[in-house]
Amino acid sequence: MFTDMAEFSQRNQPIESRNDTRARILDAAELLFTAHGLETTTLRMITGAAGVNLAAVNYHFGSREALIEEMFRRRLTWLNQERLRALDDFEAMAQGAPLKPRQIVEAFFGVALRMAADVNGGGRDFMRLLGRTYTEPSDFVRGFLAEEYAAVIARFKAALIKALPDVPRAEILWRFHFMLGAMSYAISGADALHIVDDGTLHDTDAEALYARLMSFLIGGLRAPLPEISVKKPRYKKAA
Amino acid sequence: MFTDMAEFSQRNQPIESRNDTRARILDAAELLFTAHGLETTTLRMITGAAGVNLAAVNYHFGSREALIEEMFRRRLTWLNQERLRALDDFEAMAQGAPLKPRQIVEAFFGVALRMAADVNGGGRDFMRLLGRTYTEPSDFVRGFLAEEYAAVIARFKAALIKALPDVPRAEILWRFHFMLGAMSYAISGADALHIVDDGTLHDTDAEALYARLMSFLIGGLRAPLPEISVKKPRYKKAA
DNA sequence: ATCAATTTCAAACAGGTGTTTGAGTATTGG
DNA sequence: CCAATACTCAAACACCTGTTTGAAATTGAT
Incomplete structure (x- = not known):
């Protein structure tokens, strides 16, 4: 190999x-x-x-599981600290005003993509693994992944809600979720893309990928709201 | 819908x-x-x-692998036939004119989402599995998955290129890839979303999800092109 | 009813898994 | 320098994996 x-x-x-x-x-x-x-x-x-x-x-x-956990943690804590640092910077600059959606997306996804582009440090391998793992059904992985992410997600959720006051909360959360999916596929794309590919496409340039994904994410995040977004009366389900 | x-x-x-x-x-x-x-x-x-x-x-x-393959095929061939049928219908209606992007997205992702919403027939379970599997590194799975998808992807790629003549081919392929990621996460979302979730969000209504994802996808697909989309000279890398 | 093909079943097979053991070897602190 | 700690190593452990086997049961056509 x-x-x-x-x-x-x-x-x-x-x-x-x-x-x-x-x-x-x-x-x-x-x-x-x-x-x-x-x-x-x-x-x-x-x-x-x-x-x-x-x-x-x-x-x-x-144990094997402990090895996996530590392997994730040493990268993930660094990544999430970096994300928060980027968000802090933006918020400091904004001086209390809501951030632009692009800045929030940049802080969360941009940092991750830049780590994924770090071939030498092995960050690329890790991000590919991370993207796949996010939806994996293994209990213990999802457990400490959620734990490691909780604080970061909360911060970014709050920032997005503040930045998009006209968009319903639920809508924002779902779109954040969709963006995670797009990023996951973007990172593992170099491998998976041969399914979509007919040979014309082998541009794995990290900078181009960054620009592409960024446009797509912002476009999706700022898309017109779906019509049926008005909620049905939110009574409790009968037991 | x-x-x-x-x-x-x-x-x-x-x-x-x-x-x-x-x-x-x-x-x-x-x-x-x-x-x-x-x-x-x-x-x-x-x-x-x-x-x-x-x-x-x-x-x-x-064998075990043969079981897996047949399990995928019985659902996947049906799903892809349905996708092609939907695309055929739209193209028949358009009478040679390019389709609207929304129609193409509807034919590919709409059909899949509707299958995923089919709880009774077991379609939901399958689509969750399929979304995860797409990026899985197992050789034999990716093998017949690519085989099963090849024809369908080609048709939809062509339709998109025709529908978006101002967008570079590579850009379209990448955005299609991003859309696949968003859909994958959308479908496995009910499980994975607890990471993003703080309890407010439990609307697994299929119709709402469909509308949400559709808006997001169209928004991403029609987003302004990234600036750096002009290619650097495409010389071969030095060995 | 009979015979042959199809399908089920309990048991065993060979091989790979994570983990433990206990004897060895380095390394470190007093 | 020596004892104590930290680490390495080959071997074995118990368990679980997909697959095979050969006999028993079931089925279906004549």
Whole structure:
């Protein structure tokens, strides 16, 4: 699969003091989980690629699930901090006024796309994995994913509601959800697009993708409201 | 827009003479694969839920993979035929003139959403599974998925290009891809949305979802083009 | 009713999974 | 320098996976 594992480890440096066994496992795990999926990738594949003993995973992380969780967390906490920082900056600039929708979208999705474009740091692999994982039915993954996202989503939801006072809350939440889907596909697109593709399309340029997705997201977010958006009387369902 | 859901369910129903062992396996498989994922669901879970012997799967389908493939095909061929039929109708009406983008989106995504809303016939479970699977890294799934989709995608791509002569081809393909992502999340949304949700949002009404997604998709599709859409010189990368 | 084909069933198979063990080896602090 | 801690390693553990087998039951046509 990999032509040269040593070269890979070297290229895929950051976040932790490399060559430490822990870090080598995490790096190999990220790559393999992305390539083969969360369920299909075995510990023996990971330890093999990382060049460490099989038992090292359980020694350093406790279990397979704990490894997965830590692999997600080390990237996700950084990503979400960055998102909040971007939002903070915009809000500081706005001095209490509502942000422009484009700024909010930029803070949330732009930061993620920029991380996804970071091929060297391995961010690209991770974002592809993350996009897929968001709808995965595995309980424990969805559990800590929700936990890790809760605060960030709340902030961005509030900002969007403030920025679009004429749009009903429910509408905003759904559109945020749709945007997540578009981003997920955008990131894993380089692989999946061969289904849509007839060969003309191989522009994986990150900057172009960013511009494309951004236009699409803003267009969807600012689209005219659906006609049937007026709610039926909201009585409780009969038990 | 939804003329009659009962009629739809009826038309969508049987596909096979129910209560046959084959059909019971397929139904149970659909439900369980949706709930637990393609990789995690075991044959023993399926045969257990279907109330048939373990060996029945290999007897009737040959292998686990063959079961998965047939499970996808029986729904997917019908869905895609329906999509093409809808597109044919619109094109017949247009009499050679380009379709309106809304019609094309309606034919592709509207039909899918209507299938996803068909709770009785099990269409909902299937569409949730399908949306997740589209980006899955499993080789054999992606293989026959691409095969099953190829003709349909080609038709819709052509229709979109004809309908939007001012938009570059690559742009259209990407936006189609983004729309697929939004739809995927829209369908699996009832489950995934608790991440975005704070409790206010439990409107899983299919009709409302349809209207919401439709507005979003059209908005994204018709968004102003990104500025950087002019291509850099397309020389080959140096090896 | 009979025979042959089809379908079911319990049991076993070979192979892969995450995890544990206990003896080894490095590394570190006093 | 030595003891104590941290880490590595090969082997084994118990369990679960998809698939196969050969006999039993069911079905359908003559």
